[in-house]
Amino acid sequence: MNQVIELPQPDDLQAERVRRLEGRLDRERRARIEAERLLEEKSLALYDANLALAALAAGLEQRVKDRTQELTAARQLALTQAETDALTGIANRGAFTRRLNETLANAEATTEGVALLLIDLDDFKSVNDNLGHAAGDAMLIAVAQRLSEVVRPGDTVARLGGDEFAVVAHGVGFDQHGQQMAQRLHDAVCQPLIFERRSIGCQCSIGIAHADPVGIHADLLLGNADLALYAAKHAGRGRVCSFEAGLRAEVEKKARLEGEVRHAVLADQIEPWYQPIRDCRSGRFTSVEMLARWHLPDGEVRSPGEFLGAVEALGLLDTMMENMLRRAMSEALPLVNSGALGYLSINVSPTQFNYGWAQNALPRLQAQTGFPAHALVVELTETALLDDIAIVRGMLGVLTDSGIRIALDDFGMGYSNFSLLRQLRFNFLKLDRSLSNDIETDAHSRAVTECVLALASRLGVDVIAEGVETQRQSDLLLAAGCSAQQGFFHARPQRDLRAALSAGVVPGR
Ligand code: C2E
Ligand code: CA
Ligand code: CA
Secondary structure, three states: OOOOOOOOOHHHHHHHHHHHHHHHHHHHHHHHHHHHHHHHHHHHHHHHHHHHHHHHHHHHHHHHHHHHHHHHHHHHHHHHHHHEOOOOOOEOHHHHHHHHHHHHHHHHHHOOOEEEEEEEEOOHHHHHHHHOHHHHHHHHHHHHHHHHHHOOOOOEEEEEEOOEEEEEEEOOOOOHHHHHHHHHHHHHHOOOEEEOOEEEOOOEEEEEEEOOOOOOOHHHHHHHHHHHHHHHHHOOOOOEEEOOOOHHHHHHHHHHHHHHHHHHHHOOOEEEEEEEEEEOOOOEEEEEEEEEEEEOOOOOEEOHHHOHHHHHHOOOHHHHHHHHHHHHHHHHHHHHHHOOOOOEEEEOOHHHHHOOHHHHHHHHHHHHHOOOHHHEEEEEOHHHOOOOHHHHHHHHHHHHHOOOEEEEEEEOOOOOHHHHHHHOOOOEEEEOHHHHHHOOOOHHHHHHHHHHHHHHHHHOOEEEEOOOOOHHHHHHHHHOOOOEEOOOOOOOOEOOHHHHHOOOOOOOO
16 A cells, blocks of 8 residues: 655745744844843952952052051151150150251251250259159149240240250340340249149249350250359359350369269268357356358368358258258257257258248157257248248248247348238247347447347247357347347357357357
8 A cells, every 4th residue: 555655845844944943043042141141140240349349449448548647647646755755745855956956957057046045943852852743743844834835936845854944946146135035934934833722932043055156066055055054053043144155164163062062961071060049147058059060071161151052052951951950959859858958949941941841851850869849949031931921821830830939030131020020920039140240339220129129029039149249249239138149259159069058168160
């Protein structure tokens, strides 16, 4: 049987071809779509990655920027801290040296003058020792502030250490202007400081040197200013002194003396000597005033006028007084106990009194030696007593409450003695030598002396006439009612306390 093979018709073939083509096209399209999708996916991921990278880069950049700023600020702070005095906030010694060199270099270029001022506080050690470090710090801060307020923009104010400050001033020649500026700085610093509701005196000395002609080296300028400061300190402190040729030799001489005086104080060569006070009614020496004497190893004996200023300038007055007093109290104690000595009178300097030395040291020394307060008299001059009477009264009260008695020294020499008598209570007045002496020759002086004696008697204050040199002076004073007398006529100061008290006048100094 013949099988009939049906051949596809041309239409079918065509349709089949179309179908296959369509299938291929469909696959290709889908593959393309898939490829596109993949591509899109990849490029999206790439985009994201790019974004992330960019963000990372930006973040990094910011962090680098921040870090740089941080480092710059830290470096600036470190630099500022390294150049700033931590207590006062002004330039320190390092910054001072840099700025002095810069100012001098500038001045050389512009030929303008430069002044260097060194400012040193007087008796700052006493403030620290007697009023405490908080008071000392407050004083240093106030001084830094006061100096900064007075200088002109561009000038440098620095603390060189301790209580020493410096000002580098540009455009200041060796003329009146420089002097005026120094005086302005001085006046600004020397204002009382109120600390814990009490007023503390603030004093300074200033040395000034000029870089004139310009071209002077910083070290030399500093050396010159130092010499001027030294001279100011020794001219009695509280002074302004300019450097000038000739100062060096003078200062070297003083420096030598200071070296010797320092050694003298530390080696205990400053001794208590005693000048007796006589009761002219009984003729007996009843009490003594302690006076400082420098006893050199070769036997020479020097008076306070020759060394007291240097001791004070060296800040050794407290040490000197305490060494002397320990000896004097030990020597006097048996005589007080036996009734042979009424009291030991001691001189307290104005600065020592104002910084509270007496209130601090005397009880300590009394405790060490067993010396009774009732046998101790503190002699003060009117310059020791500040204007603020309430404060002075309080300071005196601390002493008098403990039983110590107070004498107003050199009465008749100052200007305000009478108002002091009105406002304060003293146990003794020490009639100045000028009044005791003049009573003999001058009727006016005699009248004044007699009135003072009458007034003192009304006030219940004992008077001791000082510096009595002749029999007649002594007689006139006694006749006017002043029996307690002291002076070369009666006895000179001497080393031995027993000898000073014995009636026979022993030659002394
Ligand atoms: P001052 O307290 O007025 O002492 C009296 C001074 O007059 C003493 O001088 C004494 O030696 C002297 N003098 C006594 N009688 C006569 C006299 O008849 N004629 C003359 N021309 N002078 C007489 P000195 O010892 O040289 O003391 C001078 C000053 O030094 C004292 O004056 C006192 O202010 C101070 N001073 C002395 N010793 C000390 C001390 O231990 N501490 C303190 N802070 N100052 C002292
Ligand atoms: Ca005296
Ligand atoms: Ca006196």
